[in-house]
Amino acid sequence: MNKKMTFFDWAMYVTTAAVALGWLIPLIWMVATSIRPETSPVGTGSMLWGGSATFANFQRAWSTAPFGTYYKNTVIIVLGILCTQMITITLGGYVFARMNFRGKDWLFVAFLLQLMVPAEALVVPNYATVDAIGLVNTRVAVMLPYIASAMGTFLMRQTFKQVPRDLEEAAIIDGCNHLQVLWHVFIPIARPTLAAWALSSISFHWNNFFWPLIVTNTNDVRPLTVGLAMFTKAAETGADWSLITAGTVMVVAPLLIAFFLFQKQFINSFMRSGIK
């Protein structure tokens, strides 16, 4: 659409820009309040203040709740899910893209079911399962329901389908077995897809809340989101917004900074892993 912009176009564009500022206000307020000195109370109603910035709120937040442990748990959970997913989605994508076997359609339906009924709807029976195998309140329990991923498997299947047959056949003539073909031919070609998958998987699990909330009950295994929710509930009764926003900024900063730096890659990743 390179046409000349009419007055109507300009009016719409200005509206879009104005609404965008509204969209940004929660972020701006969050960052501004987190570096606001305690002596300048929030309750007065002014959004911004003229004083100096401080990092004292972050120090207070860090010493009020075990954010270091939460960070460690989130990193372990996110990377644990990502690494195991890489294996399951690569194998699954390869099988569905390249192999024919009895029962293929039925197994495919099993994957489709995971897309239709999200894990959140199954928390009650899944909690019972995790309880029965004695894994309640462990990081492994947080990871388990997400290691098999229909979305990721379908994404890999799409990618693998585009690999030229010739390449594969050449490798087979050279005496490679399936796993070797996968490793030497398919995975190198699928690297951009795996990278795109990694970004959306990390974002999703860094931010995941409901299942970790249910399946953890002590601070030594809780991830950031659950820890932050507990922390916020405690601080909200005192309306200590500087403390709450400092805690929130600590939780969201890594992903947000990465997003603003690598905007294109993130948007591309979210788009691809959303498309079947």
Place this chain on the structure above:
Amino acid sequence: MAQPAVKVGPAGKPVKRRAPSPGWGPYLLLLPSMILLAAFTIYPMISSGYLALFHANLANREPVWAGVENFQALFTSDLFLKSLKNTVVFAVVTIPASVLLAIWLALQLNRKVRSVSFLRAAYFYPTMLPLVSAASVWNFFYNPNYGPVNLLVRLFGGTAQNWLGDPQTALPAVMFVSIWKDAGYFMIFFLAGLQSLPSDVFEAAELDGANRWQQFWKITFPLLSPTTLFVATISFINAFKAMDQIFVMTGGGPENTTSTLLFYIWQQTFQFWDKGMGAAASVVLIVILLAVALFNQFYVDKKVHYE
């Protein structure tokens, strides 16, 4: 027994060799995924159906057969019916609102104007935030005493509200946060959809004298229908799994006006320890999700315009 070297067909000719059967290979490669899918997707669907047939609560530590009594209790429970209604309202409002907003944003931001990439980021960034922390920020914005939303309302001469404390406004306030969170995410799908549209159709329409409005409704919108269906499906699932923001913002209140189906399930199971009722409500949720997915697959999908 010795095997014949070449398989021989009825007419004495050798049978054409078929591609070698892959044997156990594919099953072995799928095994990790299948075990986990069986344990955490398929089994739970069956087991909630089974557990729903028992009284399993604090009064009955060992499950006692209940038949359909849990379901009868559900559909005569005001709280459950209210939660079901709230979930439906949530879906009916947030799906069209966020989808239309996303289309509008995509149309506005699908041009080569300066600052477009900044504006796209401004709308997309809520996707990168955990819903729980976004929700606690919105708690401040909705605060009845000093929240910016009330400041804005007063500025325009309205009366201040206790947004999250008033049964009239609590659900709309929570729904607005979901729209704010999702619109930018949905926008990127429409941007991709718009960029794949053929430009010659629009040129022809322009020659025929179609105005912008007609072009949008007669060409753009129908051509985007696969994207719209896809985005509406994600939006539908998001509405039916809405939980994080309710947990942080309202706890289901006031007067249960923000209790959703999933919130009800969580409350029955993990607050009241009534696992039988929690399982029965889970069955209702699963059935709704499956029914809509199948309806999409077999009915809507056929009506949607694909290239």
